[in-house]
Amino acid sequence: MSYILNTTAEQQAMLAAIGAKSIDELFAMIPADCQLNRPLDLPPALTEQELTAHMQQLAGRNVSCQQSVCFLGGGSYDHFIPAAVDALASRGEFFTSYTPYQPEVSQGNLQVFFEYQSLITRLTGMDVSNASLYDGGSAAAEAVLMSLAVTGRSGRVVVAGSVHPEYRQILATYLRDLGVELVTVATPNGTVSLDQLTAAITPETACVLVQQPNFFGCLEEVEAIGRAAKAAGAVFAVAVDPLSLGVLNRPGSYGADIVVAEGQSLGNPLAFGGPYLGIIACREDFVRRLPGRIAGQTVDRLGRRCWVLTLQTREQHIRREKATSNICTNQGLFALRATIYLSLMGPQGLRELGELCLQKAAYAKQTLTAGRRLQPAFDAPVFKEFVLRDTENNVEQLLAQAADAGFFGGLPLGRWYPELSDCVLVAVTEKRTRCEIDRLAAAFHASGAQKTTGVASADNCIPTPHGATRTAHA
């Protein structure tokens, strides 16, 4: 009874006060044929010491990105997280509090949400932000649902094929039962063709969704795309990497109506994909269609500034079936982490971080394609990710070589793009060093027969290659 406080004596006293003979009697309202007449078939209980040993054993069977150098991206990135983020976010007063339904005893969270909203609007150049959604993908789907509502159009949604494939899968799931046609514009050169996109937009199109930088890391011609969308009266929605906005144009400056993002890169851990942080921001006149919670400033009875959840008439607990969204939670803890992270970074830090990503990705792209085997797949400019084509068309072997040398070398694209089955997506964050990039290049370019572990250990820049343990035991 690890977390149950009442002693047997207290349980007896409570039963007496209730007027019940036993705890079982309290379950009398459950008909006998609805009661389980056997114990659950679950593994036996473990003490803290046993559970800790068990979890360490399970964790030890995973190769972490501390053991193997991470060049994986695709919407989840190995950025550096300052210690202050964990220290503050793990405070019990943040960690174990609930949705701020009672503002008088939730001013901490409410002010954090207000500050988060303020930071997101400044970062994106938009008018309003909510206090977060589940993740980038479902935020993109919510942006499209908003577009259907604000335009009153339900015929068509146009999305670039360079938008994260999982975002597009989520969109397809959300739209299937609503009878909306989802049109995907192909991106054979890594970016969307303005002519093809314009041709796909009809007068019934509610939304045009693109990503900047896109899934391939390439920069789209967003300004022209936005003009094409708006000329047809469609909502122009953009998914961004928030960390790119230290150096790249803010979506508000090129006419975005709705901006969504995956906020994992803002001080949130990789965590095998979740929980993450869904960011959504929009024009002021869309605010009453904005899903999720919103904190607003007001005054209390004595005229003091304070914060409350506001515009709640949009929400399901008031409007029920007339609600504009079923979202009933936010990612409060991750919005908090992003708020702390952006406070630590400041304008200068964010700008320098963006420049580091640009410089290192450019260096990596050049270095990794210096040998014969790899070529850049696309010409478009990139921020921190880029696609490489394996001229030997053996991506699996290429990445196995990298793994042997202690690297997660890149993301194979064939799963989503069969025509790119000879390509990998490589992500280079500010954490990656020149030494790591050079060693990855060496691993990629080593001939298949040659083991590269010796090379890796010659330089201290690489943690223990995860192949090494297996080799030692072999």
Add this chain to the structure above:
Amino acid sequence: MRNQQATQTLFELSKPGRRAAVMPACDVPVRPLGELVPAAHLAAAAPELPELAEFDVIRHFTNLSTLNMSVDTHCYPLGSCTMKYNPKRNERLASLPGMLDVHPYQPDDTVQGLLELLYSVQQMLAEISGLPAVSLQPAAGAQGEMTALMVAAAHFRALGQERTRVLVPDTAHGTNPASAAVAGFETVGVRSHASGFVDLDDLQSKLDAQAAVFMITNPNTLGMFDRQIRRACDLVHAAGGLVYLDGANMNAILGISRPGDVGADMMHFNPHKTFSGPHGGGGPGAGPIAVAAKLEPFLPSPVVARQGERYRLDFDRPQSIGRVRTFFGQVGVLVRTYCYLRTYGPEGLRQVSENAVLNANYLLSRLKDVLPVPQGDRCMHEFVATASTAKAEKDISAMDIAKRLLDYGFHAPTIYFPLTVREAMMIEPTETESKETLDALADAIIKILDEPADLLHEAPHSTVMSRADEVRAARKPVLCA
């Protein structure tokens, strides 16, 4: 003494030239930015973020944290939200590098420990629910509802049936009808008796060839186990429909009653409630769903599959509805769920529900004479009292009691829900509060009911702010600094 700087915003604390994070020097040859990216893509200036030193940030957020109530600091008897203790061990174990510092696109053979854990969570949730197939993907309870309804839609599509309606009782959580709308269904209300039990005649009258899913919360939102549940499920099944169970109240029946055994075809779990995931100021939650075997092919992709001693993510699911969330799901919450379930084991899990129900019934017995509970003197893990007598006789409303409780150091219960009870106060103590805390809470409520109404109308008095002007917040929204 309160630190006055605590309530300044980040933007007011900002000083030009201050900074916290410093980037490492660039160790690759630096090229002009314009060479890397066309000028049209480059921002003219850095974003207008506040400029702060690290200590500014530490003091600011530490001070803000002290303005919150939380489970770690206060009793939080918030009905339907299940604010139980969040074990510290789970935080430490979820932060092991092999659990936390893992990229979602790593090859399966580099995440075998994590996949085994997730597979095990699938198995354990199947056993607890009595429903064999589980998807861990949904990000929250409401997304779980929506996902299961999409699964139901896919099922009927595969059968060639056009069923367009979801039946929702008037006592349901507001997310139920909203989720039905998002999943493309029309919502039809079903009446409840004063007991909170579904009116079976009304249900039956609405079960036609268009009725796809009946959504029921059991134990219901009045804290009662609907004893007609089997009969209700039989009626729905006889009409060709499916039954969805809102699992928000699972804390009452772990190891005691399984939704699948009593006829439910689908359900969601709220691991942040039932399995002690921290609420984090409103999230993250998670919303895994469990479904009957015939619905398994339609679950979102991927699921964790086992082949001998190896685990892998299975994407080869041709009938799947697709995805509702990126990557795998709310893995960090599911790791805590795993730790919780492994700490308790089967007997311990049953004791969780027993003690949750014991605590609720004890509190009910302490309060029923001053704050009537229309549904009688017994409940499951929560109960709904009414302040309607106090309102009529003393002009003391549920809101007044809730706000005054803040002065006494208790978080307020859920009030004005369910909508079917006037001046409703929905109280859920959970199993992790002690008898002395429950006595203190009961004593506080009893005392409050004897206080002058005028004092209560202006409560709370001791908090950092008094009642807020919510109308002003909504009429003239100020949503950012």
